[in-house]
Amino acid sequence: MRQRLAVGNWKMHGSLPENQALLDKVAAASGRLSRAIAAVCVPFPYLAQARSALAGSKAAWGGQNVSQYPKGAFTGEVSAGMLREFGCRYVIVGHSERRQLFGEDDAAVALKAEAVLAQGMVPIVCVGETLAERERGVTEEVVGRQLGAVADRLGTEGLKASVLAYEPVWAIGTGKTATPDQAQAVHAYLRDALALRDRSVAAAMPILYGGSVKAANAVELFGRQDVDGGLIGGASLVAEEFISICQAADG
Numbered sequence: 442m443r444q445r446l447a448v449g450n451w452k453m454h455g456s457l458p459e460n461q462a463l464l465d466k467v468a469a470a471s472g473r474l475s476r477a478i479a480a481v482c483v484p485f486p487y488l489a490q491a492r493s494a495l496a497g498s499k500a501a502w503g504g505q506n507v508s509q510y511p512k513g514a515f516t517g518e519v520s521a522g523m524l525r526e527f528g529c530r531y532v533i534v535g536h537s538e539r540r541q542l543f544g545e546d547d548a549a550v551a552l553k554a555e556a557v558l559a560q561g562m563v564p565i566v567c568v569g570e571t572l573a574e575r576e577r578g579v580t581e582e583v584v585g586r587q588l589g590a591v592a593d594r595l596g597t598e599g600l601k602a603s604v605l606a607y608e609p610v611w612a613i614g615t616g617k618t619a620t621p622d623q624a625q626a627v628h629a630y631l632r633d634a635l636a637l638r639d640r641s642v643a644a645a646m647p648i649l650y651g652g653s654v655k656a657a658n659a660v661e662l663f664g665r666q667d668v669d670g671g672l673i674g675g676a677s678l679v680a681e682e683f684i685s686i687c688q689a690a691d692g
């Protein structure tokens with residue numbers, strides 16, 4: 442059976458006191474999940490706080506980005522080794538906000554995923570089309586290209602230790618959610634594309650859906666055959682919402 446996951450992507454939100462209340466609730470709720478993992482990807486300065494609040498619970502934590510380089514004169518960057526020192530299990534790579542606002546291309550995303558794996562952590566590799574791309578009918582081409590760049594670099598061994606997230610750009614932070622049918626169709630396409638490389642990798646790969654997931658739509662989305670949980674932005678900042686979403690991923 443594939444791993445089920447609910448991963449909060451806090452983006453650039455939080456403060457020490459707000460985080461503490463949220464993390465304590467996530468820690469407590471994680472123990473009530475039977476098969477899904479709850480995780481939060483927090484801003485770098487809050488990793489130490491996440492570690493002390495969640496260590497000893499069943500919840501995991503991680504980063505939202507990473508440098509493709511192991512060390513050096515790269516002002517403002519954070520390496521995978523540094524994230525590992527703070528106990529991160531997951532690192533989001535290739536989020537559309539990184540791609541669109543910070544110029545990350547497919548090659549950089551692939552190198553970042555490789556850097557995460559080299560430190561024994563799990564990259565959560567994001568793919569997704571813009572509204573214009575969906576309207577032009579090139580969704581599969583776009584997500585196929587994004588996945589292909591990472592898969593070529595990681596190979597089957599690397600893919601086995603990775604998680605994939607489908608995040609249609611038009612659904613992120615917009616309140617518009619892909620319908621369960623739309624999500625399922627792209628997830629199935631991604632799994633088929635993986636199967637062309639390796640059938641067992643495809644069968645085992647958790648593919649998360651992201652884009653305005655809420656407690657109110659999570660059960661239906663996560664009920665689809667190829668949707669193994671979610672990557673949750675806005676709703677992950679509200680404890681009750683996020684915990685309900687974790688329970689939906691638990692099935």
Ligand code: PGA
Pocket residue numbers: 450608612613614615616651652653654672673674675676
């Ligand atoms: P959202 O963000 O849930 O706020 O739409 C999802 C994401 O960007 O990971």
